[in-house]
Amino acid sequence: MKYLASKVKGNSLWSDALRRLLSDNLAVFSFLVIAAYIVTALLASSNLIAVNWQDSIGASQAAPSFVDGFSHWMGLDIFGRSVLQKTVQGAYTALYVGLVSSLISIPIGVLMGALAGYFGGWVDDLITWIYTTISNIPEILLLVSIAFALGKGIETMCIALGMTSWVGLARLIRAEFIKHKNREYVAAAQALGASHSRRIFKHIFPNVLHIVIIGFSLRFVVAIKSEVVLTYLGLGIEIGEGSSWGLMISDAAGELVQGIWWGLASATLAMFPIVLAFSLFTDALRDAFDPKLRT
């Protein structure tokens, strides 16, 4: 008597999604890769690994060697610093840029999208105008303009990336709120006397939260790649603000002709798995929350 009606237990969107994620080997593997990078970054930032990355430990630009200890595995840079340790520290910078820029862009995107979709009318017109305005300025030039206005460096880069990247999320959230605001459960909440803010955040928001989570994961893909390009253009990490894969790859522009390939190789090898893992995990999240969309 397995199928007695009383025994049938409903699954929530979340438990269903979690079950799908856990049964997806690639998703689990991607998540483990991301977790490994987070642990590495935390250890590096709390001075437990790659502590002395700023110290010279040997001859300038010494080639990779496996006999002098693991700090020499990826060779040394022009100041005799361990490229491997710099790469490990770079993981912290990459995740920091991803995290801080998402913490700026996601609240703005959610709030703007929710208000526009929920209230409609002039609020919608105003917010749509604001984000259309921002999205009509070519992104790279807007980033340059913000960097000119606020100065250079890692903080500005995070602010600039955050301020320019909320539009996509706001559009998605707005569309969802338009769909949800006329549903019965919202009308029921209203009948019980729930205020606008309660209906927006307590009732509708949990139903669109999965979009926020997907957006959060995707932000990291974009932020880690943007850091490299912006740093090369001189708008990102400044020398002295720590080690970053962008700085290492930018240095390679001058190093390659001297036959020094290890800085570029090390940064690229470190960047590839984490960007790939975030991309695959984002896709897996999308599939898990909305199997209909599965491509």
Added chain:
Amino acid sequence: MFAYIVRRALYAIPIMLGTTFLLFLLYNFVGGDPALVKAGKHATAETIATIRAEMGLDQPWYLQYWDLLMQVLKFDFGRSWSTNLKITDMVADGAGTSFSLTFPVFVMSTCLSLLLGIFVAVKRGSFIDKGLVTLAVGAQSISVLVYILAGQYFLAYKMGWFPISGYEPGLTERWAYFALPWLIYILIAVAPEMRFYRTIFLDELYQDYVRTAKSKGLDSNTILFKHVLRNALIPILTNLIISLPFLILGSLLLESFFGIPGLGGLIVKAIGNEDRPVIYALTVVGTIAYVIFNLISDILYAVVDPRVQLK
């Protein structure tokens, strides 16, 4: 139809005002006093006052904004801080070069990704589909800078198959210098574009009309090229049109690495020199181009798909 076009065109006006105002705020207020930036660190109070009067910064903000709008309408953005050339001339010179670099390769990479996109969408779920999509996701996980650095180093410097960098203005001479940037552009662009077109074709392939066409016995090629491709062309065309402004702006990284004097290279140089008026002018020009092409794309969409006007 006409009413829709007029309505849509009028909507471009507040957008233009919004973008110019945002840039005005960024450059004239958020970024501090532009006269101080231009004068440099060791300027005397008098010099600063002169510069301020020259730049019109002693006027109230709405007059300054009005000046900016006039600049845009007259297409006159003053002179570059670093080269002292007229910015309008710099833009006009660079735009053609950039376009001749990006347009041919844009056509090539679009055709290639469209073909690949249709191919993997039709073979959905097969080994080749999974393989190519995984390869594309992997290819996108490598920084574009790495493609450029590695391509320039191995193919030009080590192998000597291409010039390392350089440019000759003659229409026939420049292609030799463009060959390697093109190859790299295609390597970078095909992966995301193929995935984009794959999604579009998959959206269409599972529509009811495809099932109807199948059940009335049409062969799969007719369905694909006569029915599916036609419907898929709407999002594809609109997407292509809004990409056009970026072709004029060129490719920042390719132009700077290969020494091609287009707008992209100009932007990179201006960033290095903190040449604000140049970046400012290019941002405004880029935005206007984007707004116009967005407008064209929306109108075209409405022409092809009458349902749009109802929204």
